[in-house]
Amino acid sequence: MDLHNKKVLITGSSRGIGRALTIKLVGEGCEVWGIARREKLLKNLKSEVNSPKNYLYSAIDISQKDSWDQIVKSLRRKKYHPDIVIFNAAIFENDFINGLDFEKTRKMIEINYLSVIKGIQALFPLLKTNSQVIAISSSSALKGSGEEGIGYAASKAALSIAFESLYLKYRNKIHFKTVFFGPVKTGMSPFSRHTILSLSEEDAVRAVIKSIERGDVISYYPLIIFYAYKLAKLLPSSYYFKFLTFIDEKIHQRLIVESDD
Ligand SMILES: NC(=O)c1ccc[n+]([C@@H]2O[C@H](COP(=O)([O-])OP(=O)(O)OC[C@H]3O[C@@H](n4cnc5c(N)ncnc54)[C@H](OP(=O)(O)O)[C@@H]3O)[C@@H](O)[C@H]2O)c1
Numbered sequence: 001m002d003l004h005n006k007k008v009l010i011t012g013s014s015r016g017i018g019r020a021l022t023i024k025l026v027g028e029g030c031e032v033w034g035i036a037r038r039e040k041l042l043k044n045l046k047s048e049v050n051s052p053k054n055y056l057y058s059a060i061d062i063s064q065k066d067s068w069d070q071i072v073k074s075l076r077r078k079k080y081h082p083d084i085v086i087f088n089a090a091i092f093e094n095d096f097i098n099g100l101d102f103e104k105t106r107k108m109i110e111i112n113y114l115s116v117i118k119g120i121q122a123l124f125p126l127l128k129t130n131s132q133v134i135a136i137s138s139s140s141a142l143k144g145s146g147e148e149g150i151g152y153a154a155s156k157a158a159l160s161i162a163f164e165s166l167y168l169k170y171r172n173k174i175h176f177k178t179v180f181f182g183p184v185k186t187g188m189s190p191f192s193r194h195t196i197l198s199l200s201e202e203d204a205v206r207a208v209i210k211s212i213e214r215g216d217v218i219s220y221y222p223l224i225i226f227y228a229y230k231l232a233k234l235l236p237s238s239y240y241f242k243f244l245t246f247i248d249e250k251i252h253q254r255l256i257v258e259s260d261d
Helices: 016-027 039-048 067-077 102-126 151-170 201-213 223-233 237-260
Strands: 007-011 031-036 055-059 084-087 132-138 175-181 218-221
Touching (some): 016 031, 055 067, 067 102, 084 102, 102 151, 132 151, 132 201, 151 175, 218 223
Parallel strands (some): 007 084, 031 055, 132 175, 175 218
């Protein structure tokens, strides 16, 4: 697909993967509409992209009640009908740190999952046949973790299943796709050190663009992490949980090492 002149709506455009993707897509000739809460970051980004007139934004919290109605109103005012929508915005907060923190869990489900479904419903009337809607998911969607908590993984698992259903329902009209990432060395990741399996911000941007250009409904980066989790699930549960305990111990050790740096 030729990206030139394509209209791309990206949530979570103010930092991390969404920000890098915005810069790349505007550079490729797309007209990007970014969404995030922090207006100052979006304003700074507008002065940084290579063609500021091709970067519009809404500073808004997508989990607020009327946010998508307001976004759609702004899009209509500018006659902006997105060819591609990328649901990238998310938060990660550890809801296991002080026992169970229900408020944190609720907030993650609200932002990472429910506001995406609300956004799809609100955007539907603006989407033309053959538009693409892409969800950014995570390897956390595939497994539980005693270190990372409940809400983030649950929100990404719900999002991934919702996108499978949306693909099946609308496959002849709108292309619903999901890009899964393992650890990316940017944004919300608590890890700043590079490991053999972590992706760079540039890898993540390339992966999203590849997903736009190709027909794959689901793509995994790096593939080996996802093979490992999927195969481990087929093991008897005692072995599966030994494997997950091993992963949790590795996460714990890395958090300690990085906090000592
Ligand atoms: N980094 C990783 O290791 C990793 C791994 C796997 C998957 N992912 C996924 O990749 C995507 C991007 O992650 P990232 O690391 O780039 O995260 P990030 O740097 O924390 O960026 C998250 C973006 O979402 C926006 N956002 C958060 N809550 C919002 C809300 N309520 N309303 C509107 N915008 C909101 C933030 O902007 P404001 O704060 O200004 O609102 C920010 O622009 C996420 O879906 C994440 O789950 C990341």
